[in-house]
Amino acid sequence: MTFVKGTSGNPGGRPKVKLADGRTLTDLARDHTEKAVTALVAVLDSAEATDSARVSAATAILDRGWGRPRQDVGIEMKSDEAMASLLEAARKRAIEAKAVPELPAS
Template identity: 45%
Template sequence: MPRGGPRSTSFKPGVSGNPGGRPKRPQTIAARRIVADVKGLARESAPEAILTLKEIMLDVKAPPAARIGAATAILDRGFGRPGQAVDIAVVHDLTRLTDQQLEELEHLVAMIELPSLAQGQELEDPP
């Protein structure tokens, strides 16, 4: 049989070789069902859990750590957890750039740092 070229076993253009995808394993299906059941039960008891957290938060006799934890849990559920800032330092070796790449980089930096943008003035072509 000659190598290369279309064969009778080749898939036709636009037709998937496995249209149904990989079959789901019974263990995966059961695990997903359990997770869904647990989530459903947790959501059913959410109002009582929030009330319990509120009681702990407002209880003057409760330890401060418990009160803070309860308040934090309530805020997290109501507003989501706050974003976390990450500082990333990227160092580039500019000596490896060509003259054309350096000119393009200078042009881009000039576009970002134009002070006239903050004052609402019209843009001028950078040099």
């Protein structure tokens, strides 16, 4: 199969899996949202639940109510003289390759 540039190979997206009654798994899960949240709150409030179970329930409730917290990805760039000179040489080549004659002023 040949791919055409700029055209999706799967324009309809992933096909939705339908249950026998025509609902999707998403529909089924959404039908049980209130019961699921109630169960999470019950675990959160339970004195018999382990600490880890209560933390998991609290995390699930907060994530669904407020969204997951942003995660910053720390990227540290270290440079040395050899790398700096290579980057400068590449920058100069890029400028020279794209150099075009100046257009006359109008």
